[in-house]
Amino acid sequence: MNDKExxxxxxLKRYGQVSGTMANLAATxxxxxxxxxxxxxxxxxxxxxxxxxxxxGPLMKVGQxxxxxxxxxxxEYAQAFQELQSNAPPMGPAFVRRRMRxxxxxxxxxxxKDFSLESSAAxxxxxxxxxxxxxxxxxxxxxxxxxxxSAIEADLAQLKVLFSIFETYDKTVKTKYVHQELxxxxxxxxxxxxxxxxxxxxxxxxxxxxxxxxxEVVPEVSTPRLLSATWLDGKAILSxxxxxxxxxxxxxxxxxRAWYVPLYHYGVIHGDPHLGNYTVRDDLSIxxxxxxxxxxxxxxxxxxxxxxxxxxxxxxxxxAVHAYETWGFEGLTKEQIETxxxxxxxxxxxxxxxxxRPIGEVTNGIYGRETAEKVHKRLRELGSITPPxxxxxxxxxxxxxxxxxxxLRAEINWYQVFNGLIDGFDCDALAAKQAQVCQQFDL
Numbered sequence: 001m002n003d004k005e006x007x008x009x010x011x012l013k014r015y016g017q018v019s020g021t022m023a024n025l026a027a028t029x030x031x032x033x034x035x036x037x038x039x040x041x042x043x044x045x046x047x048x049x050x051x052x053x054x055x056x057g058p059l060m061k062v063g064q065x066x067x068x069x070x071x072x073x074x075x076e077y078a079q080a081f082q083e084l085q086s087n088a089p090p091m092g093p094a095f096v097r098r099r100m101r102x103x104x105x106x107x108x109x110x111x112x113k114d115f116s117l118e119s120s121a122a123x124x125x126x127x128x129x130x131x132x133x134x135x136x137x138x139x140x141x142x143x144x145x146x147x148x149x150s151a152i153e154a155d156l157a158q159l160k161v162l163f164s165i166f167e168t169y170d171k172t173v174k175t176k177y178v179h180q181e182l183x184x185x186x187x188x189x190x191x192x193x194x195x196x197x198x199x200x201x202x203x204x205x206x207x208x209x210x211x212x213x214x215x216e217v218v219p220e221v222s223t224p225r226l227l228s229a230t231w232l233d234g235k236a237i238l239s240x241x242x243x244x245x246x247x248x249x250x251x252x253x254x255x256x257r258a259w260y261v262p263l264y265h266y267g268v269i270h271g272d273p274h275l276g277n278y279t280v281r282d283d284l285s286i287x288x289x290x291x292x293x294x295x296x297x298x299x300x301x302x303x304x305x306x307x308x309x310x311x312x313x314x315x316x317x318x319x320a321v322h323a324y325e326t327w328g329f330e331g332l333t334k335e336q337i338e339t340x341x342x343x344x345x346x347x348x349x350x351x352x353x354x355x356x357r358p359i360g361e362v363t364n365g366i367y368g369r370e371t372a373e374k375v376h377k378r379l380r381e382l383g384s385i386t387p388p389x390x391x392x393x394x395x396x397x398x399x400x401x402x403x404x405x406x407x408l409r410a411e412i413n414w415y416q417v418f419n420g421l422i423d424g425f426d427c428d429a430l431a432a433k434q435a436q437v438c439q440q441f442d443l
Contacts, residue, residue: 090127091145093117099143103226111221115141121276125189125292130231138231139218148190156183181389185271189292192227194443198291199229201441202270205262211285212258232287234279238407245411247284252410254286256417259401264306264421267297267434271393273400295393296443299431300326305394306422312341312348320344328388336385339378347398351418359405359414 091099096117100108109115112131119127126144133139160179188194196217203214215229222228240251255278262268270277271293279287304326311319320341324332332340345352350359437443 090119090122091143096129096143099146100226103143103223104221131228133218133221137218139221139228140215140231141221142192142227142229144190144192144225152186152190156186178387178389178392181392185293185295185393188294191224192222192292193224195227195292195294196222196229197441197443198294201268201294201437201443202262202288202291204437204441205266205268206258206288209257209261211254213281213285213287215287215289232279232289234281234287236275237278237280237404238275240280241407241409245409248408249410249412250284251280251286252405252408252412253417254284255401255404258286258288259397260418260421263297264302264425265430265433266437267299267302267430269295269297269393269397271295271396273397273404275404293393295390296434296438297390297394299427299434301388301390302430303425303427306425308344309348309351309418309422312345313352327390329385332385339375340385342378343375347395350414352415354413354415356411356413358409358411359402 096119100115104111111133113134113136114132116130118129120130120140121128125148126142129141129143131139131141156179196219199214199217203216206212206214213232215232218228218230237251237255240248243251258278259270259273262270270288270291272290274290277288277290279289281287304323307319307326308323310316311323317337321332321337324337324340329340346360350357
């Protein structure tokens with residue numbers, strides 16, 4: 001069987017698995033809407049979460065992402081999807097040998113002094129193996145699961161079904177750009193050569209950040225579906241939950257700079273603040289890992305982020321409208337703008353007060369849930385909006401990092417940190433710098 005036929009078979013099987021889950025969701029919500037059948041949404045959302053978790057792969061990753069976009073799903077489903085974990089069962093040793101032989105050739109094992117056939121971490125699209133090179137360097141080898149291209153294409157098709165179901169049920173938010181963004185980023189994550197360049201870009205952008213470490217790509221044992229990079233030792237960040245206040249604040253600051261120096265200095269953000277994507281060294285510096293989900297924003301979009309901050313700070317409605325229009329919102333009413341400002345006020349809240357304070361608080365287990373429910377309800381009354389596609393990973397990063405800062409109970413003057421970061425911001429200068437690095441790293 002050739003690759004094309006094999007890919008078709010994978011797609012067909014995947015369609016069958018996923019469509020059953022989607023059909024169940026459609027029937028349940030349709031019964032509630034059109035037949036008056038009451039459902040316990042929390043219970044149904046839990047069932048859907050369990051179904052997605054069993055499917056593993058890209059659709060599970062989509063569920064995790066959707067949970068961090070407050071406007072995308074009814075709250076019961078957002079809460080359930082928040083609990084999805086990247087815990088795909090690892091490939092066994094025989095499977096790993098076969099995959100490594102496909103990537104590096106029959107003599108693949110000779111290229112390493114040591115290679116562990118047991119995975120160190122398993123996620124939704126691939127798994128990591130620790131190895132040692134003949135020069136003594138420890139490396140992390142990320143090996144992509146087979147047939148991921150076909151699985152992603154099948155899942156993205158079914159995701160359209162999922163979105164159409166929710167839009168029929170709740171017309172508050174139009175999801176066409178959300179689907180487009182998820183499609184582009186997920187397909188990029190399959191390209192490990194691109195991820196290698198993105199890792200090198202981050203090493204460049206964070207070169208002056210002594211408290212953030214980026215792995216070095218090892219090209220001689222890397223391919224489009226195998227990415228090898230230097231192994232960085234560190235502990236889980238949540239193991240510092242009971243450290244001193246000073247240590248927790250230091251960790252929070254290092255995390256803040258790891259994410260936001262690239263954004264405000266280069267227009268680039270790491271779109272996956274998953275707990276497994278960073279570890280902590282003994283000196284409290286951060287290892288930043290996994291560069292598959294990187295988003296490059298237009299310079300004017302970053303300028304809009306800063307404009308909206310100043311608009312909220314000065315209560316300048318015209319500047320807020322300008323910021324929203326810069327992002328691509330069209331035809332917003334006064335009431336819709338006021339409602340969007342509620343969500344913006346929540347996200348910007350920690351950087352609007354010139355004082356030491358926590359980032360916020362958790363409501364019912366989800367950071368920002370109460371505000372998101374209020375905004376969603378109000379938008380539902382006012383009519384639908386279409387969020388720009390850039391919001392998908394901007395919101396995800398903001399909420400993901402906010403959750404980390406809450407776990408650490410960090411107390412920092414976020415106002416001074418943020419204003420120090422954007423001091424002297426110039427949109428044209430950012431655009432020029434961004435063009436230079438994108439050309440340099442072929443992005």
